[in-house]
Amino acid sequence: MTVEYSTGLGKKLVATCIRENIPYAVQMELTSKCNLKCRHCYMVNDNDVELSSEEIKDIIDQLVDMGTFYLSFTGGEIFTRDDLFEIARYASRKGFFLTFMTNGALITAEMMDEIRTLKLIKFELSLYGATAKTHDHITRVAGSFERTVAAIKDLVKAGIEVTVKTSLMNLNIHESDDLKAMCEQLGVRHRISAGIAPMKNGSLEPQQYDLSFEDMERYLPRHDFDLSYLIEIGEKDPAHRFKCKAGNAACSVSPSGIVCPCVMMPMAVGNLRERSFKEIWHMQPSEELKRLRNLTSADLPVCSKCDLAQYCIRCPGVVYLETGDIVGASPSACRYAQWRGSSQVTVMQSPGFEPGGITKNQKEVIKKEDETRRIQ
Amino acid sequence: MFPLDSYLRRSDELVWREIGDGVVILTADGRAIHTLNKVGSAIWELADGTRRIKEIISLTCERFDVSLEVAQADVQEFAEQLVAKKILQIRNAEAETEAEGGGDDR
Numbered sequence: 001m002t003v004e005y006s007t008g009l010g011k012k013l014v015a016t017c018i019r020e021n022i023p024y025a026v027q028m029e030l031t032s033k034c035n036l037k038c039r040h041c042y043m044v045n046d047n048d049v050e051l052s053s054e055e056i057k058d059i060i061d062q063l064v065d066m067g068t069f070y071l072s073f074t075g076g077e078i079f080t081r082d083d084l085f086e087i088a089r090y091a092s093r094k095g096f097f098l099t100f101m102t103n104g105a106l107i108t109a110e111m112m113d114e115i116r117t118l119k120l121i122k123f124e125l126s127l128y129g130a131t132a133k134t135h136d137h138i139t140r141v142a143g144s145f146e147r148t149v150a151a152i153k154d155l156v157k158a159g160i161e162v163t164v165k166t167s168l169m170n171l172n173i174h175e176s177d178d179l180k181a182m183c184e185q186l187g188v189r190h191r192i193s194a195g196i197a198p199m200k201n202g203s204l205e206p207q208q209y210d211l212s213f214e215d216m217e218r219y220l221p222r223h224d225f226d227l228s229y230l231i232e233i234g235e236k237d238p239a240h241r242f243k244c245k246a247g248n249a250a251c252s253v254s255p256s257g258i259v260c261p262c263v264m265m266p267m268a269v270g271n272l273r274e275r276s277f278k279e280i281w282h283m284q285p286s287e288e289l290k291r292l293r294n295l296t297s298a299d300l301p302v303c304s305k306c307d308l309a310q311y312c313i314r315c316p317g318v319v320y321l322e323t324g325d326i327v328g329a330s331p332s333a334c335r336y337a338q339w340r341g342s343s344q345v346t347v348m349q350s351p352g353f354e355p356g357g358i359t360k361n362q363k364e365v366i367k368k369e370d371e372t373r374r375i376q
Numbered sequence: 377m378f379p380l381d382s383y384l385r386r387s388d389e390l391v392w393r394e395i396g397d398g399v400v401i402l403t404a405d406g407r408a409i410h411t412l413n414k415v416g417s418a419i420w421e422l423a424d425g426t427r428r429i430k431e432i433i434s435l436t437c438e439r440f441d442v443s444l445e446v447a448q449a450d451v452q453e454f455a456e457q458l459v460a461k462k463i464l465q466i467r468n469a470e471a472e473t474e475a476e477g478g479g480d481d482r
Binding site for chain 1: 392400409
């Protein structure tokens with residue numbers, strides 16, 4: 001009898017989860033209700049149906065058995081649910097890395113004691129501007145900036161790990177540098193993303209706020225986008241260059257209990273009010289889920305032959321929402337790939353490459369521009 | 377070597393799951409991943425804060441049909457390694473008697 005013990009198997013674990021279809025990361029949308037009315041929001045009302053606390057706890061139990069390590073609660077706005085802490089306490093006792101995805105505007109200082117009791121909790125808050133004018137214009141709720149910033153400060157003070165997330169759009173790109181500085185000052189990690197997804201019902205309305213080509217050229221080189229993970233996939237496993245973990249090692253649960261490969265891919269693969277997670281995911285996966293799991297680059301007729309492939313971050317969910325065709329090209333991803341291609345911001349390894357996806361030469365140019373501007 | 381009357385309990389600062397034939401443990405900082413084989417996994421599951429080391433040794437003997445000496449050496453070595461990494465916690469019998477509800481939810 002020997003007791004074997006080893007460490008450092010992160011990549012192997014992820015590979016196992018993908019190969020064995022173990023959903024190690026799950027996002028649960030607890031509600032579609034929200035206190036804000038963000039202009040670019042992709043969420044649609046899930047027929048006003050919400051799972052009860054007990055139903056959610058039952059799903060949490062199932063996720064333990066399914067092998068889920070990372071559980072995120074998202075919405076809508078999760079703090080609109082009166083039973084949020086009851087659910088979170090239950091999940092915390094069961095042992096997950098918990099993430100609260102929230103706009104923060106309903107968080108109060110009085111909640112900090114409760115939040116601190118949750119084990120292994122971190123927060124991701126959405127902030128869309130460095131000023132109330134910009135943020136509140138996007139959320140369409142006056143005072144939301146002030147409340148979100150107050151929540152960030154309270155959480156940091158309480159010792160909670162906070163990441164501020166910003167979707168860059170034509171409404172806030174002019175404040176992107178200030179936001180970055182503001183987050184540094186607040187002592188929180190800042191994660192920005194470029195590219196606006198359509199709504200879950202396929203409406204392209206939010207994409208009117210996506211960055212123009214000129215915006216990309218003018219602002220994006222200033223920001224570090226860590227695209228290094230694509231280098232590895234592209235070089236080591238080109239057949240899965242465009243594949244993500246959705247459907248294999250990740251999935252989402254809608255407010256009414258519908259399982260989807262991802263929050264961004266509302267392709268219903270089963271209803272947890274009718275079948276167990278194991279049945280939906282392992283025992284009787286739907287045809288759509290099986291197809292998604294088996295997709296390779298060769299199945300993408302346009303993307304697999306595209307000259308811009310090395311510059312492309314193609315999100316299968318966004319493609320699905322934009323065109324309804326999971327193997328098609330994504331118009332928004334094409335635009336960003338064109339920009340990266342023309343700017344020579346490559347996601348492939350090249351001399352001078354830095355994790356931010358910007359060449360050293362470009363950084364030098366930007367630095368000189370900034371210095372010139374300051375002198376003027 | 378830990379006293380046989382002490383209790384072994386899994387740390388709260390980690391997440392663990394049964395994957396395949398073994399147990400995979402992720403520490404709170406997300407940096408360390410530990411995997412246990414079948415024997416290690418069995419000991420791990422017994423270390424829920426409600427059992428003394430001597431009980432874990434005895435159950436390991438039965439489950440794997442090995443001598444008391446072999447089980448004792450393996451359980452102690454396993455406990456020492458994981459306590460050193462703060463993945464397992466050791467509590468003496470008196471402290472455990474004072475504390476209420478030593479076990480976790482699984």
